[in-house]
Amino acid sequence: MNWLNWLSDFFSDPDHRSGPDSILHRVSEHLTLSGEALLYAALLAVPLGLLIGYTGRGVNVVTALAGAARALPTLGLVTLAVLLAGVGDTAVLFPLVALAAPPLLVAAVEGVRGTDPDVRDAARGIGLTHSQVLLQVCLPSAAPTLLAGFRTATVQVIATATVAAYVGLGGLGRYVIDGLATRQYAVTVGGALLVVLLAVGAQLFFALLARFALPPGVRAQRRAR
Amino acid sequence: MIRFEGVGKRHPDGTVAVEGLDLEVPTGRITVLVGPSGCGKTTLLRMVNRMVEPTSGRVLLDDTDVAELEPAKLRRGIGYVIQQAGLFPHRKVIDNIATVPYLLGWDRKKARARAAELLELVGLAPETAKRYPFQLSGGQQQRVGVARALAADPPVLLMDEPFSAVDPVVRAGLQEELLRLQSELHKTVLFVTHDIEEAVRLGDQVVVLREHGRIAQLADPHTLLTSPADDGVAAFLGRDRGLRGLGLRPAKAVELRPVDDGLRYGGWELALDDERRPIGWIDRSAGTAELQPSAGYRPDSDTLRAALDAAVLSPAGVAVALDADGRAIGTASREAVLAALTPAGGGPVSVRKPDPADAMGTPAGADTVGTADGADVVGTADGADGGR
Structure with missing residues (x-):
């Protein structure tokens, strides 16, 4: 049996067409879980990153921590979380958030720090408050970097x-x-392929978002540098 | 009016940027702070809108200590223009200009209408409104920067080397534009530059600063150029300050010979077309009809410097006075131009009664502060008004 046959077996299995073990259901479970993890990570990392980037305080700490966090073994974290919190969503969300937060944090910090100092100075000088400078000037300017982090x-x-x-x-x-x-390798390969497709799809989605959703001034500015 | 009272700035590391400075920036006029880098001029400017807090003394804006005002609110009432324009890259030009009106809570329509008005005022085409800053040239960005500063019609304008980053031709255009705007708007302008030429061109009053924000001289441009307070100021002004001083005096003072009997000078004859526009000089003694280019100036708008320049450039040694359409209205020999350089009765500048407050902190002898009107409004030179 070669892997093409495995794939056709996998996709033609009626159990994978409908019901709790259907591809559609599993994909939606997968995306929901990923989405939740990203949401929590973003809620945690982005505001913190924006603040750190804006004030410039704690940048070194962030860089060091983010580097260290990347070395955390996910499977180990899952096991730890299960031991601490028992089997459940939390046990999985915890390591996923720990995985997603560092790149978001770094992107937010670097994005804000990359704001043209003259633009910040002018913004302050014509009467924007700190929060207005952060939200109306630094955040749009950080958008491309932040998007890359996401x-x-x-x-x-x-x-x-x-x-x-x-x-x-x-x-x-x-x-x-x-x-x-169960030694049903067709199922393993099919599942693995679906994960790869989802990941590639996500890449494409963000590439398109960067292309079409960013304000032109910010896009051009990045090109110019 | 902006008043600096015993203002000083000492950085946490102990270095002193400004030490005990007193200065008055009169309402409705352009005051230029000029000096070498590190003289504290930018620091002083930024104290007015509290981008820098003085460590001693105080800055008064219309008799209110700015330290008592909430910074963001204070700044919304003061126009601020910086060297790199500092436009928001993600916003269209129109929204960049409307930034302060938005902050002040104007409704969108009114703010944009005002921004469109300003776009025109600073000499930009209406279609510029929809562009992004990166699509504009440096000079255009700077115009947008000025428009943004003027959007909420603040009485005070702070300009920190606003034209230093553009090439000389564009800079000259922007300077002219600023003077034109100022003649309409009468803002209280505090302008910082390291370029003495620019200072003399724009300032009603020029403050030459030395390190630690010490005032070397405070004077109107004419006084500054003709009687620098000391050798240091003279050196800073440069060798040809006498010639540059001519750039502050109107060319009207030059006596003209009517065109009808003034076409021949020595062996040279000025050739005119049917519209009486000069074509060039013909050397009659050479016996050829070869034309040498003629140099002209506008008596109603140019300066003595331009008239002298035209006379020097002309092969016949004669400047041709032109009207707005380029028609010759008279000629002036080098001798005639030189005669206008030494008018009877002193300088051409109308000197206001010196205000004692203006002399604060000024070295003795340099305290005759005139509010000389800049290059455009001198007009009191005696002598013939031959061009008309």
Whole structure:
């Protein structure tokens, strides 16, 4: 049996067409979990990053911590979380948020710090308050960097969300883990392919977003540098 | 009016940027702070809108200590223009200009209408409104910067080397534009530059600063150029300050010979076309019809410097006076131009009664502060008004 046959087996299996083990359901579980993790990570990291970038205080700490956090083993974190919080969403969300937060934090810090100092000076000088400078000037200026951070975080989270199945939750990891456990390699390969497709899709989505959703002035400014 | 009272700035590391400065910036006029880098001129300017807080003394804006005002609110009432324009890259030109009106809570329509008005005022085409800053040239960006500063019609304008980053031709255009705007708007302008030429061109009053914000001389441009307070100021003004001083005096003072009997000078004859526009000089003694270019000036708008320049450039040694359409209205020999350089009765500048407050902190002998009107409004030179 070659892998093409595996794939056709995987996609033609009626169990994968409808019901709780259907591809659509697993993909939606996977995306929900990833989305949740990204949301929490963003709520945590972005405001903090904007503030640190704006004040310039704690930048070194952020850089060091972000580097260290990247070395954290996700599977180890999941195990730890299960031991501490028991099996459940939290056990999976915790390592995923820990995975997504550092790139978002760094992107927010660097994005804000990259704001043209003359523009900041002018903004203050014509009467914007600190929060107005941060939100109306630094945030738009940081948008491209921030978007790149979201892209990195999203791809990593989608790829890693497979660990949810390790602690008995849903998502595409189910196919991978169940396939291995039952020696149904077709299922494992199919699940793995779906994860890859989702990750690539996320990449494309962010590339398009950067292309069309950013204000032209910010895009051009990046090109000029 | 802006008043600096015993203002000083000492940085946390102990270096002194400004030490005990007293200065008055009169309402409705352009005051230029000029000096070498590190003389504290930008620091002084930024104290007015509290971008820098003085460590001693105080800055008064219409008799209110700015330290008592909330910074953001204070700044919304003061126009601020910086060297790199500092436009918001993600906003269209129209919204850049409307920034302060938005901050003040104007409704969008009114703010944009005002911004469109300003766009025209600073000499930009209406279609510029929809552009982004990166699509504009440096000079255009600077115009937008000025428009943004004027948007809420603040009485005071702070300009920190606003024209230093553009090339000389564009700079000259922007300077002219500023003088034109000022003749309409009468703002209280505090202008910082390191370029003495610019200072003399724009200032009603020029403050030459030395390190630590010490005033070397405070004077109107004419006084500054003709009687610098000391050798240091003279050196800063440069060698040809006498010639540059001519740039502050109107060319009207030059006596003209009517065109009809003034076409021949020595062996040279001025050739005119049917509209009486000069074509060039013909050397009759050479016996050829070869034309040498003629140099002209406008008696009603040019300065003595331009008249002298035209006379020096002309092969016949004769400047041609032109009207607005380029038609010759008279000629002036080098001798005639030179005669206008030494008018009877002193300088051409109308000197206001010196205000004692203006002399604060000024070295003795340099305290005759006139509010000389800049290059455009001198007009009191005696002598013939031959051009008319």
